[in-house]
Amino acid sequence: MDILSILGLLVAVFAIIGGQWLEGGSIGSMLQLAAFLIVIGGTLGAVMLQTPARTFRLGLTMVRWIVMPPRHDDPAAIGQITHWAEIARKEGMLALEGQIESLIAGFTRNGLQMLVDGFEPERIREAMEVEIDAYADRHRAGAKVWEAGGGYAPTIGILGAVLGLIHVMENLADPTKLGSGIAVAFVATIYGVAAANLLFLPVASKLKSIISAQVRHRELILDGLLGIANGENPKLIGARLEGYLA
Secondary structure (H helix, E strand, O other): OOHHHHHHHHHHHHHHHHHHHHOOOOHHHHOOHHHHHHHHHHHHHHHHHHOOHHHHHHHHHHHHHHOOOOOOOHHHHHHHHHHHHHHHHHHOHHHHHHHHOOOOOOHHHHHHHHHHOOOOHHHHHHHHHHHHHHHHHHHHHHHHHHHHHHHHHHHHHHHHHHHHHHHHHHOOOOHHHHHHHHHHHHHHHHHHHHHHHHHHHHHHHHHHHHHHHHHHHHHHHHHHHHHHHOOOOHHHHHHHHHHHHO
C-alpha cells in the first residue's frame, strides 16, 4: 500500500481547511453543493466527451493504483533470469520448459515460451517490444483521463464563477440573495483549481510514474531473455540487469 499518496492528499486538504480557519473564515462557507455540481459534473462530462468508453473505464479503474500499485520485484526478476541462464547454459534451452508452468500467464511466461520454442532473438525482441508498447500506450491513455480532468476543471470553475455572478446580477434588488450567489462564484473557482492541482494532475503524474516503472520492469525481463537467447554468460546477464536498479 502506498501510504504516501493518502498522506499527501490529507495534508493538502487539511492545509487548505486549516488556512481558511486561521484566517477566521468559516469552513462551512467552502461547502457549496451548487459549485460542486458545476465543477465536478462539468469536468466529468467534458472528459467523457473526449475519451473513448474503454479508455475512460480503464482510467477509472487505474485510480486504485494510487494506493495499491501493481507489484513487481526487479531484484527477484534478475535472480530468476540469472537462474534460467544457468540452466540454459548447462542443459540447453529445452530444459527451461519445466520453468514455464510455475509462471502466471503474462509477459514473462510468453517470453520464456518463445525462448523454449526456439524463436530467433530478433523475433523475440520484436514480439515482446510490441507487447510492451501496447501496454504503455493503453495505460498512458488511461492516465490521460485524469490529466484531461486537470485541464478542464479550472476552466469549469471559472464557468461556475460566471454563473454565480449572473445569479448575483439577477437579484440585485434582493440583497438577501446576493451572498449565496457570490459564494457560489468564488467557491466554484476554488473547487476547479483545487480539483485540478490537488487531485487530477497529481493522480495523472503518479499513474504515469507507475506505468514507467512497469515498462522498465518488462524491458529488464526482455533484456535478460535476449541475453539467454544469445547464449551470454549468466554472470554477465545479471551484471547488466543490475543496471536497471539504478
